[in-house]
Amino acid sequence: MATRSLWRATKLALSATALVGGGAAANAATSEDPAMTFNLYTTVPPRLVRDAVTAAAIAFDYEYSLLGLPEGSSERAKAKHEVHLRSAVKLQELCFKNGGIYIKLGQHIGQLEYLVPQEYVQTMRESMLNKCPVSSYEQVCEVIKKELGDTPDKIFSEFDPVPIASASLAQVHVARNHNGEKVAVKIQHTHMTDTAAADCATVNFIVNTLHQIFPSFDYRWLIEEMQESLPKELDFINEAKNSEKCLENFKKFSPHIAAYVYAPKVYWSLSTSKLLTMEYIDGAQVNDVRTIKRLGIRPDEVARLLQVPSLETFMIIGRVSSEAIIEAKLSQKRSFLRWLSAWLDKIILEVRLFTMQAALWLIQGRKALAWQN
Secondary structure (H helix, E strand, O other): OHHHHHHHHHHHHHHHHHHHHHOHHHHHHHOOOHHHHHHHHHHHHHHHHHHHHHHHHHHHHHHHHOOOOOOOOHHHHHHHHHHHHHHHHHHHHHHHHHOOHHHHHHHHHOOOOOOOOHHHHHHHHHHHOOOOOOOOHHHHHHHHHHHHOOOHHHHOOEEOOOOOEEOOOEEEEEEEOOOOOEEEEEEEOHHHHHHHHHHHHHHHHHHHHHHHHOOOOOOHHHHHHHHHHHHHHOOHHHHHHHHHHHHHHHHHHOHHHHOOOOOOOEOHHHOEOOEEEEEOOOOOOOOOHHHHHHOOOOHHHHHHHHOOOHHHHHHHHHHHHHHHHHHHHHHHOOOHHHHHHHHHHHHHHHHHHHHHHHHHHHHHHHHHHHHHO
16 A cells, blocks of 8 residues: 555656646746746756655665564664665765755754664764855856846955855855955855755655655654745845844843954845855864964863853844744734734743843852852
8 A cells, every 4th residue: 555655656756747847948938037947947857756766765665674573673673773774875865966955954864863863863964064065156156146236256356266165055255345355255056046945845745745655754844844944044134134133142141251252244235145245254163272272362261261151142042043033923924913923922032031131140140159259
């Protein structure tokens, strides 16, 4: 039964691919942006096929490798470990082939140490953090021209075509503005803009289909989390505002460490939702002791600075993320009751943060008294 249902789901994905491919030319011709539409139609179907084939292979492997093995037996535990490893490698290969949000999804899985099998976490963690896609210089120029209205050599006095870093959603180039200031330009990968929504829908379809066929395979929560967080991560204006908000909150709630915290200056006239230009700051990783010493900084002072009480850090970061969510709700609410609900959320947040601040003051007061005694 499961075999037939899974085969029907796979055939459905293949049929949808053929249908989508056949209608690509007609829709591209009538679209406001034919090039992007055609790219979308020619990129998504192969990804959908890869998704369906990989999901089917993983599901079959679990279904039949564990068939007949008693629950709790050492044989089943060994077989499950081997299936986890094989499936993690299949998923890893899918993420690399599809790129885009699939890389982000793989990185996210690599952080879910207590929620997904260790084999997946280890496989994703070892590969996804260091092997991210790199957009060509032509693609970079395309994004800059579309976002800022001209090519990099016109917008900036200098622009290094080779990125200094690349991640799943964007890459960073070093440049100089026309005032001679050195800046870091974060540019979103072009395929993220073109296929992000379609990729989310495709992954959602595959995960929901597998859950219907195999109820024990339930990772719908991961898709819901990704669908909620991805639009925020793809909006660089939101990222820039949060960096400034973080500094404000440190100054307001933790003035004793605010002097040690800095966020690069944002060049708003050279920033959009898909391109972020910030002050370039050269530094060292926090675990690079040799470079830290060479910069004239004492490692023990860095360690003490990092030992900020967890309650204090949680309060600062929590305010930034919570206020961003509430502001989004306020901008989306239309009826009076929903608008009132969002404002009540804001009041509850303020009460909770005040309570946390009071608790923090008490803790700091007790520490000061203990030190004096």
